[in-house]
Amino acid sequence: MKYKVIESLCDVCACCASVCPQNAIIMSEQKATIFLDICIGCAKCFITCPISAIEEIPDES
Ligand code: SF4
Numbered sequence: 001m002k003y004k005v006i007e008s009l010c011d012v013c014a015c016c017a018s019v020c021p022q023n024a025i026i027m028s029e030q031k032a033t034i035f036l037d038i039c040i041g042c043a044k045c046f047i048t049c050p051i052s053a054i055e056e057i058p059d060e061s
């Protein structure tokens, strides 16, 4: 499973970026961005986000 940031909810706390083992989350002034090419789907960001601003991307099939 991969994950994406719900940009309208993100409050730019950077908690997700601080736990990502791949450094796949880049912070800007407005939002966090997950780079899916680097993400290994560990879900740490999803679990960590205090306001549930990260959601699952359904697997393509
Ligand atoms: S799922 Fe894991 S590897 Fe992917 S962005 Fe979140 S913390 Fe990083």
Ligand code: SF4
Pocket: 005, 006, 009, 010, 011, 012, 013, 014, 015, 016, 017, 031, 032, 048, 049, 050, 051, 052, 053, 054
């Ligand atoms: S943990 Fe959630 S609110 Fe904080 S920067 Fe990441 S996505 Fe945004």
